Amino acid sequence: MPGYSRSDDSPLGRWWRNVDRTTLICAFILIGFGYILMLAASPAVAVRIGASRNMFIFKQVMFLTLAGIIVTAVSTLSRQAVLRLAQIGGFLMLGATALTLVHGIEIKGARRWIALPLMSLQPSEFLKPCFAVVTGWLLTQRRQSRYFPGMLVAFTLFGVILMLLKSQPDIGMLTVISCVFLAQLFVDGLSLILVGLGIATLIGGGIAAFFLFPHVRSRVERFLHPNVGDHYQIDTALRAFGNGGLTGRGPGEGRVKDLLPDAHADFVFAVAGEEYGMIVCMLIIAVFGVIVVRTLLRLIREDNPFVVISVTGLVTGFGLQAFVNMASTLHLIPTKGMTLPFISYGGSSAMSIALAIGMVLALTRYQPGSTTHAGQGFMTSFKQRRAL
Structure with missing residues (x-):
C-alpha cells in the first residue's frame, strides 16, 4: 500500500492517501500485541476451567481478525455513512441493552450480556461509540436550526442510557459514557x-x-x-510486574500468569509485564498515547464541528478505557472489570473498539465535498467563546 502514488485515483488509492496512516498502523500494532499476549495468557486459564487449551486463542484470533476488518472497512466510509451507522447501531444497541435486563446472562450479579451461538454480546460496548457520534450530531444540529432541541435530545438520550446501565448495573461503563459526554459538552463550548x-x-x-x-x-x-479483604488478583499482578523487571522473563516463560484467574482479560497487562518487561509495557502505553494525542492534534486543524465533537467523544472513551485497565492492574486506582483495547480477550470489546477507531479514521479522513459540515471555523469560534 505505501506504493500508491498521488496520481492513483482509485477508491483504495484515495483512501490510503487521505486516511491517518499513523493511527491505522498503531491500531494494528495493538491487534498484534493482542495475538501475542493471548498466546501467552489464555492456555493456563482454559486448562484451569476445564476447557480446551487453545479455546480462547482460536476465538480471539477470530475476534481480532474481525476487528481488523471492521477498522479498515469503517475507515473507508463517508462522514454521512458513519453518522447513519451510528444512528442505526445506537438504536439497535439501546434496545439490546434494555433487553439484557430481561433476558440477559447474569454474571457476578450483573446482567450485561446476551447469549449468542459463539460468544456473549455486551451491547453497551457498542453503544459507547454510537452514542459519541450521535451526540456530536445532535449538539451541532442545533446550530443549523434554532428550533431543533439538540441539547435537550442529547441529555434525554444520555439519561436513558444512564438508567439502563445503572439497572444492569455497570458503573464502569456508566462512568466512561458520562466522561465522554462531559468532554463533548466542554468542546462544544x-x-x-x-x-x-x-x-x-x-x-x-x-x-x-x-x-x-x-x-x-x-x-x-x-x-x-x-x-x-481479598487482594489475590492485584497482589499476583504486581508480583508479575516484579518478576518481569526491565526486559521480562521471555516469551512463554511467565509463571505468575498461571495463577491469575483473569490473566487473559482484565489483567493481561500483567502478563505483558512478566514476559516482556517494563520496556514493552511502556511501548504499549506509547502506542495508546500516539493514537489519542495524534487524533486530538488533527482536530486542532478541523473546522467541522460534527467531526470535532464526535471524535473527541470517541477518543476520550478509547483513552479512558485503556487508562482504567492499566491503572487498575498497577493498583493505581480501584480494580474495575474493563478490558484493555484490542489486547484483552473479548469479542464485544475487540469489535466495539474497532468500530470506534474505524469511525475516528473515517471522520478525520480528508473528504472533499463532505456535506456533514454544520458551519465552518469551529475551532476559531471555540477559542473565542473560551476567551469570553
Whole structure:
C-alpha cells in the first residue's frame, strides 16, 4: 500500500492517501500485541476451567481478525455513512441493552450480556461509540436550526442510557459514557463553571455508588485498605510486574500468569509485564498515547464541528478505557472489570473498539465535498467563546 502514488485515483488509492496512516498502523500494532499476549495468557486459564487449551486463542484470533476488518472497512466510509451507522447501531444497541435486563446472562450479579451461538454480546460496548457520534450530531444540529432541541435530545438520550446501565448495573461503563459526554459538552463550548459542576456531579455519583452498590464499596475499601479483604488478583499482578523487571522473563516463560484467574482479560497487562518487561509495557502505553494525542492534534486543524465533537467523544472513551485497565492492574486506582483495547480477550470489546477507531479514521479522513459540515471555523469560534 505505501506504493500508491498521488496520481492513483482509485477508491483504495484515495483512501490510503487521505486516511491517518499513523493511527491505522498503531491500531494494528495493538491487534498484534493482542495475538501475542493471548498466546501467552489464555492456555493456563482454559486448562484451569476445564476447557480446551487453545479455546480462547482460536476465538480471539477470530475476534481480532474481525476487528481488523471492521477498522479498515469503517475507515473507508463517508462522514454521512458513519453518522447513519451510528444512528442505526445506537438504536439497535439501546434496545439490546434494555433487553439484557430481561433476558440477559447474569454474571457476578450483573446482567450485561446476551447469549449468542459463539460468544456473549455486551451491547453497551457498542453503544459507547454510537452514542459519541450521535451526540456530536445532535449538539451541532442545533446550530443549523434554532428550533431543533439538540441539547435537550442529547441529555434525554444520555439519561436513558444512564438508567439502563445503572439497572444492569455497570458503573464502569456508566462512568466512561458520562466522561465522554462531559468532554463533548466542554468542546462544544460549555462554560467552565458548568464543567466544574459536571465534574462535581460525577464525584457525587461515585460517592453514591459507594454506598448503593456493595461491589463498588468492596473494591474501593480493598484499594484504600490493603490489609482488608481479598487482594489475590492485584497482589499476583504486581508480583508479575516484579518478576518481569526491565526486559521480562521471555516469551512463554511467565509463571505468575498461571495463577491469575483473569490473566487473559482484565489483567493481561500483567502478563505483558512478566514476559516482556517494563520496556514493552511502556511501548504499549506509547502506542495508546500516539493514537489519542495524534487524533486530538488533527482536530486542532478541523473546522467541522460534527467531526470535532464526535471524535473527541470517541477518543476520550478509547483513552479512558485503556487508562482504567492499566491503572487498575498497577493498583493505581480501584480494580474495575474493563478490558484493555484490542489486547484483552473479548469479542464485544475487540469489535466495539474497532468500530470506534474505524469511525475516528473515517471522520478525520480528508473528504472533499463532505456535506456533514454544520458551519465552518469551529475551532476559531471555540477559542473565542473560551476567551469570553
